[in-house]
Every structure is written in C-alpha cells, then in structure tokens.
Amino acid sequence: MDGTEGVTQCPILPGDTFIYKFVVDRPGTYLYHAHYGMQREAGLYGSIRVSLPDGESEPFRYDYDRSIILNDWYHRNTYEQSTGLSSKPFVWVGEPQSILIQGRGRFDCGTPGIASGLCNATNPECAPYTLTVVPGKTYRLRIGSLTALSALSFEIEGHNMTVVESDGHYVEPFVVKNLFIYSGETYSVLIKADRDPSRNYWASAKIVSRNSTTPNGLAVLNYYPNHPRRKPASNPPVGPQWDDIVPRLAQSSKIKSHRGFIHAPPLTSDRVIVMLNTQNEIDGHRRWSVNNVSFSLPHTPYLIAYKHNMLHAFEQRPPPDNYDSKNYDIFSVQKNSNATASNGAYRLKFNTTVDIVLQNANTMNKNNSETHPWHLHGHDFWVVGHGSGKFDSIEDPKRYNLVDPIMKNTVAVHPFGWTALRFRADNPGVWAFHCHIESHFYMGMGVVFEEGVEKVGKLPSSIMGCGETKGYIRP
Numbered sequence: 001m002d003g004t005e006g007v008t009q010c011p012i013l014p015g016d017t018f019i020y021k022f023v024v025d026r027p028g029t030y031l032y033h034a035h036y037g038m039q040r041e042a043g044l045y046g047s048i049r050v051s052l053p054d055g056e057s058e059p060f061r062y063d064y065d066r067s068i069i070l071n072d073w074y075h076r077n078t079y080e081q082s083t084g085l086s087s088k089p090f091v092w093v094g095e096p097q098s099i100l101i102q103g104r105g106r107f108d109c110g111t112p113g114i115a116s117g118l119c120n121a122t123n124p125e126c127a128p129y130t131l132t133v134v135p136g137k138t139y140r141l142r143i144g145s146l147t148a149l150s151a152l153s154f155e156i157e158g159h160n161m162t163v164v165e166s167d168g169h170y171v172e173p174f175v176v177k178n179l180f181i182y183s184g185e186t187y188s189v190l191i192k193a194d195r196d197p198s199r200n201y202w203a204s205a206k207i208v209s210r211n212s213t214t215p216n217g218l219a220v221l222n223y224y225p226n227h228p229r230r231k232p233a234s235n236p237p238v239g240p241q242w243d244d245i246v247p248r249l250a251q252s253s254k255i256k257s258h259r260g261f262i263h264a265p266p267l268t269s270d271r272v273i274v275m276l277n278t279q280n281e282i283d284g285h286r287r288w289s290v291n292n293v294s295f296s297l298p299h300t301p302y303l304i305a306y307k308h309n310m311l312h313a314f315e316q317r318p319p320p321d322n323y324d325s326k327n328y329d330i331f332s333v334q335k336n337s338n339a340t341a342s343n344g345a346y347r348l349k350f351n352t353t354v355d356i357v358l359q360n361a362n363t364m365n366k367n368n369s370e371t372h373p374w375h376l377h378g379h380d381f382w383v384v385g386h387g388s389g390k391f392d393s394i395e396d397p398k399r400y401n402l403v404d405p406i407m408k409n410t411v412a413v414h415p416f417g418w419t420a421l422r423f424r425a426d427n428p429g430v431w432a433f434h435c436h437i438e439s440h441f442y443m444g445m446g447v448v449f450e451e452g453v454e455k456v457g458k459l460p461s462s463i464m465g466c467g468e469t470k471g472y473i474r475p
C-alpha cells in the first residue's frame with residue numbers, strides 16, 4: 001500500500017479507520033505523512049526507524065540512536081494557503097514563520113499583528129529541543145526533513161557529522177560540517193561527543209536556496225551532566241550563504257553507495273524522459289509544469305481506474321517525454337504559452353529501465369530558479385548524475401556514475417541545474433513522482449507512472465468510495 005490520494009486510493013474520510021499493510025523489508029530511516037491536499041504541512045507526519053534483524057550489524061558503529069524531524073511552520077492554516085495558491089490573482093504562501101527542530105521553534109512575540117495573548121515566548125513549550133549526549137559517546141542522529149517549502153542546512157556547533165545513510169541506503173561515509181537536506185529526504189549522521197564537556201552547543205537549521213527572513217531553527221546539544229536549559233556560551237552558527245549553490249551541488253554529487261553494499265544499476269536504459277520544470281500561467285492561474293503539462297489529480301484514483309476499466313476517468317494522452325531542448329532558454333523567463341493542465345499518466349513497460357532527467361529552468365521571476373526535491377513513490381532510484389546548466393543528452397550521460405551511485409527515493413534538482421536518475425519499472429502499480437514542496441505539488445508539479453498494473457491483484461474496497469467508485473461499498 002502506498003496511500004497517495006487520487007493515485008492509489010480515495011481519501012480517508014473523517015471518522016474512518018484505514019489500515020495500511022506493508023512489508024518491512026529494509027532497515028533504515030523513513031518518513032510517513034498524509035498525502036491529501038496540504039495535510040502534511042498541517043502536521044500529519046512522522047518518521048519510522050527500521051532496525052536490522054537480530055544478528056546482523058551495520059557497517060558503522062555508534063552507542064546511541066536518536067531521530068529528529070526538521071520542518072518549517074506557518075501561522076496561516078493550509079486551507080487559507082491552498083485557497084491563495086489557486087486564486088486569481090495568485091497569493092503565494094510566503095516564507096514560514098519558524099523552522100522547527102523536532103517540533104520546536106521560536107517566534108518573536110513582539111511581531112506586530114500577533115495577539116499577545118496567543119504568543120508567549122517564555123512558555124516552556126517554546127524552549128528549544130535538547131539532545132542530551134554523554135561525553136565520549138557516538139550518536140547516530142537520524143534526520144528527516146518534512147518541510148513544506150524550505151531547503152535546509154543543518155549543523156551542530158563545533159561538531160562534524162559523518163553521513164552514513166540516506167533514504168534507507170548505506171552511504172560511503174563522508175564528513176560534513178553542515179548537512180544540506182531537502183524535504184522528503186532522510187539522513188543518518190554519526191556525531192561524536194568529543195568536545196569540551198563543560199558546556200552545551202547549538203544545533204541550527206538554516207534556510208538555503210531562498211532569500212528567507214525566517215530565523216534559523218535552533219536546538220541544544222546538551223553535554224551531560226550540564227543543565228539542558230543552559231544556553232550555549234556562544235552565538236549560534238550562521239550557516240552557509242543562502243544563494244551559494246556550489247556546496248549544495250558538491251554534497252549532492254558526493255553521496256555514493258557504501259562500497260560494501262553496491263547494487264549497480266543497469267548500464268543502459270530503455271527509455272529516457274527529460275522533464276523540464278517550469279513555473280507558468282494557465283488560464284490566469286500560477287502553476288508548475290513538467291514539459292508544459294501541469295498535473296492535476298483525477299477524482300477516481302488511477303489504480304482503480306486502470307483495474308476497473310474506467311479509463312475515461314482521466315486523460316489518456318500521456319505527457320511528452322521531452323521538451324524543445326534545442327531552442328528553449330532555461331536561463332530566462334519564458335512565456336510557455338502552450339502550457340496545459342492534464343492528468344495524463346506515463347505508461348512504462350514493465351521490467352524496463354527508465355532514465356529521468358530533471359531539467360531546472362528560470363521561474364516567472366527574473367534571474368530566479370528554485371531547488372525542487374523530487375520524490376518517487378513505489379521505488380528507489382539510482383542518482384546517476386547532477387549538473388549545472390542545460391543537460392547535454394550526448395555528453396552528460398557519458399559521465400553518469402554507473403559504478404557506485406547511491407539509491408534514494410527523493411533527490412533535489414538544483415537551481416538552473418539538472419539531475420539524472422535511473423530506476424527499474426518493476427513494481428506493478430501506479431506511482432506518483434512529484435516535487436516534495438507542498439505548495440508546488442499542489443500547483444501541479446508532479447507526474448504519474450503506470451507499470452505492470454495488470455499484475456496487481458484484486459483491489460480492496462477500503463481504497464474506494466470516491467469519484468466513479470462512489471457507490472462501492474466500503475467495509
């Protein structure tokens with residue numbers, strides 16, 4: 001079960017109980033969240049830690065295992081936000097009010113317009129999250145990002161982090177001072193509590209890629225037995241420049257599979273889909289598109305429509321596999337006047353190898369391109385390449401890493417850059433592939449893949465009840 005509303009099931013109605021069954025078949029760090037409207041941003045999410053079977057060990061050592069979720073937080077509720085996003089004129093959600101580390105953030109209660117009775121900065125719930133460590137011990141910190149919008153840089157004052165896992169795959173270890181993490185991703189890092197134990201240290205999460213006014217999210221690394229509320233004696237780290245793409249691209253390119261766990265990709269692919277990511281206007285609505293097609297969800301979930309011969313429930317023409325890459329200038333604002341909205345799906349041949357090249361471009365604002373974390377349901381993919389500028393379909397594939405690429409389920413395409421990924425279409429079903437920024441998916445930044453749907457067994461009636469399946473009896 002996958003749980004994506006409109007793709008693999010109908011939404012779960014208020015008061016309903018819905019049971020998800022899935023096989024827990026791989027250790028690692030994972031995220032779960034609502035996939036209806038903007039409910040994830042409204043708070044319906046969490047993380048899952050899958051441990052190893054007894055007797056097996058990981059390719060790294062640590063004394064303690066801790067998990068945190070990074071998020072961004074808005075004061076306006078998601079109904080207001082989604083109304084603005086679909087209005088004419090368009091009302092953008094703007095920057096979040098706070099960055100949260102494990103659910104805790106801060107906000108200046110002196111901000112004009114905030115009713116003072118509702119905001120109390122001395123409330124103990126406003127105290128930063130504290131991670132208590134025993135001097136000399138090594139911690140595995142599992143970090144997941146479920147931000148609605150923000151790309152983050154996470155760091156702990158004075159402590160390097162060794163990246164060892166991402167999205168459930170072991171990484172060939174590398175050391176960072178700050179970890180760039182995009183919505184939908186998970187990382188495990190090892191931290192050794194080997195600094196002066198007489199004090200506490202700041203952990204900080206800073207927004208990158210957007211020129212944000214949101215203050216950094218803060219937490220405290222508390223060396224036992226210091227008091228957890230004792231403020232670190234220094235200023236929190238300022239973090240990297242928000243618009244410096246170089247270190248972000250470098251980190252993305254650095255992540256490789258752990259050498260003891262290499263599962264190499266097929267050396268060739270059967271199909272290449274190049275996806276130009278653009279922001280554009282359709283019928284006066286601000287939208288995001290892939291190859292000039294802006295995604296909209298059908299009322300009848302694809303999986304049910306395919307299995308129950310209701311193909312009329314959505315557009316049968318698939319979106320294009322390419323764009324006019326010869327003539328399109330990705331570095332300037334484009335009109336994209338042929339952009340349309342559609343819910344057509346890509347149909348993949350079962351058991352074939354598919355390459356996706358995400359091509360970033362300028363938004364509708366001058367000299368602006370954003371970071372988009374793309375998340376694929378139902379699969380892990382190999383990240384075979386990242387680059388800046390326009391993807392060269394002859395030269396760039398020659399430089400793909402087909403030896404030890406990392407497998408992930410979420411990967412970023414950087415501003416004015418491209419990201420190439422490869423996967424096997426070997427999981428029968430229908431799967432969303434979308435930008436994990438909540439408002440961007442809402443604005444159409446996604447596609448759907450069908451593969452081997454004929455191999456899917458009888459569908460449970462619990463997933464039905466919407467669109468053309470309204471009359472279906474639910475248990």
Ligand SMILES: O=C1O[C@H]([C@@H](O)CO)C(O)=C1O
Nearest residue numbers: 092279363364365370440443
């Ligand atoms: O989708 C978006 O819209 C705004 C801005 O482009 C509107 O002008 C923004 O920053 C986005 O990510």
